[in-house]
Amino acid sequence: MGAEDLREIWGRITADSSGQPVLDENQIRSMLKKRSGSLMEKIDFNIRVGFAVLLGIVMFIVVYDLLSFTGHISDASLQASLPQWLLMLDGISNFLILSIFVTFFLHYFRIRRLCQDNCDLRHALMKVIGILTIYQRLFVVLLFIIMISSITGFAAGYYTSILENQTMEGFLIPVILFGVLVIALLTWLIFLLLRWIFRRVYGNYLDQLRNTLAELDELE
Amino acid sequence: MEKEFLALIRVNQGIIHKVTNVYCDNEEDRKDLFQEILAQLWKSYPGFRQESKFSTWMYRIALNTAITSFKKWRRQPVASSAQSLANFQIADDNSSAETDENIALLKRAVSRLTGIEKSIILLFLENKSYEEIADITGITQNYVRVKMNRIKTKLKGFMLSEE
Numbered sequence: 001m002g003a004e005d006l007r008e009i010w011g012r013i014t015a016d017s018s019g020q021p022v023l024d025e026n027q028i029r030s031m032l033k034k035r036s037g038s039l040m041e042k043i044d045f046n047i048r049v050g051f052a053v054l055l056g057i058v059m060f061i062v063v064y065d066l067l068s069f070t071g072h073i074s075d076a077s078l079q080a081s082l083p084q085w086l087l088m089l090d091g092i093s094n095f096l097i098l099s100i101f102v103t104f105f106l107h108y109f110r111i112r113r114l115c116q117d118n119c120d121l122r123h124a125l126m127k128v129i130g131i132l133t134i135y136q137r138l139f140v141v142l143l144f145i146i147m148i149s150s151i152t153g154f155a156a157g158y159y160t161s162i163l164e165n166q167t168m169e170g171f172l173i174p175v176i177l178f179g180v181l182v183i184a185l186l187t188w189l190i191f192l193l194l195r196w197i198f199r200r201v202y203g204n205y206l207d208q209l210r211n212t213l214a215e216l217d218e219l220e
Numbered sequence: 221m222e223k224e225f226l227a228l229i230r231v232n233q234g235i236i237h238k239v240t241n242v243y244c245d246n247e248e249d250r251k252d253l254f255q256e257i258l259a260q261l262w263k264s265y266p267g268f269r270q271e272s273k274f275s276t277w278m279y280r281i282a283l284n285t286a287i288t289s290f291k292k293w294r295r296q297p298v299a300s301s302a303q304s305l306a307n308f309q310i311a312d313d314n315s316s317a318e319t320d321e322n323i324a325l326l327k328r329a330v331s332r333l334t335g336i337e338k339s340i341i342l343l344f345l346e347n348k349s350y351e352e353i354a355d356i357t358g359i360t361q362n363y364v365r366v367k368m369n370r371i372k373t374k375l376k377g378f379m380l381s382e383e
Binding site: 003006007009010022023024025028029031032034035038039040116118119120121122123124125128205209212215216 | 222223226227229230233254255256258259260262264267268277280281283284287288290322323326334335336339344345346347355356357358359372375
């Protein structure tokens with residue numbers, strides 16, 4: 001059976017007689033009015049909300065640290081007595097948080113620009129996969145930022161408390177290490193939980209999209 | 221613009237029906253996908269610059285939506301069953317028994333293809349050129365040819381195995 005035979009057979013299967021009602025313009029209009037947003041529109045909205053929340057958190061962390069450092073919201077002498085390595089760690093973590101946020105933001109807009117509404121199938125697939133991946137990473141980035149901020153905050157807070165009370169100096173490093181470990185462990189557990197939820201909801205769908213894209217790319 | 225869009229959709233709605241019939245197994249899924257495609261077409265319509273035929277543009281949006289549809293995937297996570305295309309009816313009723321059998325065989329064979337293969341064979345059977353198929357799917361014309369040969373072989377295999 002050749003291509004023309006296939007076409008001939010297909011030609012006998014008409015859409016007009018497919019059992020579907022032929023809609024008039026009013027029916028099409030009312031169908032359009034009833035529509036709810038697609039999954040991608042909803043996820044895109046969530047990502048934007050996530051960015052706003054993330055920006056709020058990042059700004060809060062950076063501004064709070066800046067005000068603390070200049071002594072506006074805490075005792076400047078206490079801040080000044082913090083060891084250099086702790087101040088450096090705080091500065092590096094703030095820089096890291098800002099860099100991650102900016103990189104993430106740019107990555108998101110690069111994916112959005114990848115494909116407009118009329119793009120081909122390959123780019124449509126790449127965009128959906130990209131946006132879903134960004135959505136998944138948004139939570140990881142948020143967790144990572146909270147973890148870094150909690151660790152530096154905990155270390156600085158604990159050190160300050162020891163300076164004020166002049167007790168437990170000998171336990172400084174072990175307690176800080178233990179605290180860091182507990183925070184990292186808690187973050188890891190939350191990460192596992194979020195990953196499990198994401199995979200349960202979107203995992204197979206994402207795999208299917210990746211397989212479809214791989215099929216398109218197999219000979220390219 | 222809305223009036224113009226609605227008129228174009230009314231005339232060309234058969235394209236959406238064809239795509240929903242190829243990709244969905246049951247009436248509820250078909251209805252959902254029809255609505256999803258319609259919404260996507262309306263959203264994308266301002267970007268339609270008449271560089272391609274309206275029908276080609278419609279196929280592009282409809283196939284993109286069908287293949288990336290989350291609702292469709294949730295309802296049928298595994299490969300489509302042989303029920304897909306079952307509601308396509310034959311154009312006229314003076315066909316021979318042999319032709320009817322061929323039609324049934326083709327329907328079942330197409331329903332066993334992957335999502336990408338379905339889109340390529342659908343466009344091919346709708347007389348779209350290799351250039352148009354490449355434009356819609358984002359692959360090269362050479363690859364469309366290679367893929368088409370594989371799909372034809374696969375279809376023949378499916379049809380022979382059922383005869």
